[in-house]
Amino acid sequence: MNPNDVFITFPELLIWFPLLSGLVAFFLTKGDTAKRWAVISSFITVAIVAVSFFFTDKNYFHYNNVSYVWMPSIGSSFALMYDGMGRMLCLLTALAFPLAFLTTYNTNYAKPNHFYGLMLLSQTGLMGVFCAMDALVFYFFWELAIIPIYFLASLWGGERRIQVTFKFFVYTFVASLLLMVGIIYVYLHTPDHSFALSSFLKAALSPGQEKFVFWLFFAAFAVKMPLFPFHTWQPDAYEQAAAPVTMILSGVMVKMGVFALIRWLIPVFPHATGVFTPIVIGLAVTGMVYASLIAWVQDDLKRLVAYSSIVHVGLMCAAIFARNQSGVEGVMLQMFNHGINIIGLWIVVELIESHFGTRKISRLGGIAASTPVLTIFLVIIALANIALPLTNAFVGEFLMFNGVFQYGKWTAAIALITIILSAVYTLNMVQKVFYGNTNALTASGEGMVKRSAAVALTVVVILILLLGIYPKLLLDLTKDTVNEFISRVAGML
Template sequence: MLTVLLILIPFIAGLIAFGLKGSGPKVLAVISSLATVATAIGAWCRLGTAPDSLSFTANWIPQLGSQFRVGLDGMGMMLCLLTAIAFLLVFIAIYNRNYESSNSFYGLLLLSQAGLTGVFTAYDALQFYIFWELALIPVYFLCSLWGGDKRIAVTFKFFVYTFLGSLLMLVGIIYLYTQNPDHSFSWESFTNLHLGADQQNWLFWLFFVAFAIKMPVFPFHTWQPDTYEQSPTPVTMILSGIMVKMGLFGVIRWLVPVLPEGVHMWADVAIVLSIIGIIYASCIAMVQSDLKRLIAYSSIAHIGLMSAAIFSHTEQGMQGVLLQMFNHGINIIGLWIIVEIIQQRFNIKNMDELGGIAQKAPRMAIFLVIISLANIGLPLTNGFVGEFLMFSGLFQYNHWFMAVAGLGIILAAVYTLNMIQKVMFGNANALTETTTDLQPAEVLALSLVVAIILILGVYPKPILDLVSNTTAVVLKF
């Protein structure tokens, strides 16, 4: 029942938020997020002692053999915990912001949280597809109503990309259902299918393209920088911190176990595309002056490494991916919180117009430096262990792939340190001279981010233990 509550709490809170006024929606959002985090922690505790209690099955569409079936393994638990923490951080960070039609704004964010949690807990393919779409629908409205000047064109492009990917995945799901003698959409039935190599080879691309668009992986990434730039920053936090994990989750949960021969056949191609994305996005990030676009391309590079490590099909690579999915979500949201603060203070995103902020806001500078160094995998931060494991897995698979992908570390250090220098250091100008330091809510959100960075940087064992069973299951296929 705890698994169902993880979906119901934000869903019900979101519906209620639409009818509230004044500060009611933001207060409800924080309370809902705290309750969801507490429920996720409770589910984590039950996972080790009574895992069966976290599964729930009910008749849904018996004529099609589809059930409403949710459950949690280590990966699902980790992503549900990340989702709960991420939304709490977002709601705390923007607590002092005022949004037009705030009831709709917070209501849509909470509904998106419910959809995301549904994706990470689904063990029925049709249910997975429906939650996949439900998680995206609120984002379409959030981007188109509260986004930047080019929001309509950018949201349309985002819609076309994601709808095309979803349609390809739906075709693949329907085909697998027709080949299933059990007439069921259950995960176990799909993984027990005995499909020929020819079938798996073309089915692979139906699912991979859908998941690659969501991650995104080169060359399916072009919707992402524009969407991140034009979306309201809280929505960008959710897109880059959580929603990109839907693609990685889909590959690990549905693609690798269901189409193992297709994955083996096309692994090299998928890894090459991922590595091209690492280098390409890193090079573009180096020449960016727009803060939001720089972090957007940085995210493409990090996700590219995770994608490559998945297809290396090694134990260390898979452990690194699962750990880094959590860590990347925390780190990237921390960066977006600071971008949101800067944008609110100065109403600009151009790094060339900033500088000297550390003189007037030293706490902001300290938080940015710590989170940025974690994002490039500095030892003793949470980003280091996951990257080390992923590079180890790639090295076992093909040392040349690892060598080229490793260039991303150097490029990441270049554009990250350049960003810190331009934004925080140097001489203050007329714009930054009068800035103030962080507000209490902002300090709280960023302190939580830094605490997670340092704790998991020194002691990542809790997350590694949590996802170990997922690694064992995936590597069987």
């Protein structure tokens, strides 16, 4: 296949298409047109990703990889790659947006053209992060993804949204700037003075330098995940942002950090990773237990989901740093599955909040009596959150715990406590919100699931069951990334 025969590559298409449609959306000021436009655009993006899955073979190399000269004087090119992990995360990004749009299809946001325009722009940033092969391009999109989210979360949402979003922004901005210094530092030590990932992997850093720059990178990724103790922005931000924004933040953006650990941190700093693994895994496990305990006592549904997300991401981080086949395979599965599950949870929370006007667990109860449909959906999603067998999260969590166990028995034992705790707080929530006595507020639950939201929930549940029964789909998809990662880190343990 000649590169000149290829009109446009998939990663480019996934970046430019949402960008263009997002810019167009800004001009659709009439009524519902922006909303419809955004839904259609997000469906087309899903279709593009779906088509791209037929071109995964090596023969189609030039459909998936591209590199333009950008700034030759400093050795940076606009290089994109579309490998297994990138494909999976692009699929997640593509799926998250229609789900978010459908759930809130009956909500009317003020200035819909701005809202949907910014949403689509944030999709561009996310796609760029997952496809970048050049450190400068990666950083570019890494920061760009934040800007639309900053405006989205500040303009639409709860009462304290402005301060909370600003806190989130300052956290990530400080960390990103440190990442920038780190990137420059590594760049100056690459043999060919280039920002390409392949050159970064060959950078000639002494162990001392590695140990120092490691933290510059790690801080940025840890804030984004977020890892304990960098997580304090997260519950507030999730609570205050509008539902679709929260879904993107928690479902997709969190994966930016996890993804970056696998692609940009561990392979570039093998030595420092070895040295700091105990600290990072220690932080991750501490954060898991801590967040589980806090989730237990939450009365606010959104905060509960937010803390449960910290638990899951902490496990992913620990499994990545365990650096073995099982752990990394589990992370791959879980990156996707966590995205789907948490979006499912947000859909349910959003339906409850928009119908009853409250998220307080203590004020709800007995919803099951009036909406059995929603209850069935919720129970399946909740079981997936606990990682019960036959749900998608089970395989991923099992593999990850297996990986952590190979790293250290006691670490795994402590981490396993969180499984019990997650069952406690999740089932507690299900019981208090959906079962029990119906009160005056919750008696009027009929008709709370609109058709568009039902479609979104159905998709989520189908994915949960499908990937729970047949996880091989994702394992096959990401095999190349896992193998490369393992072969790269195998020698350094």
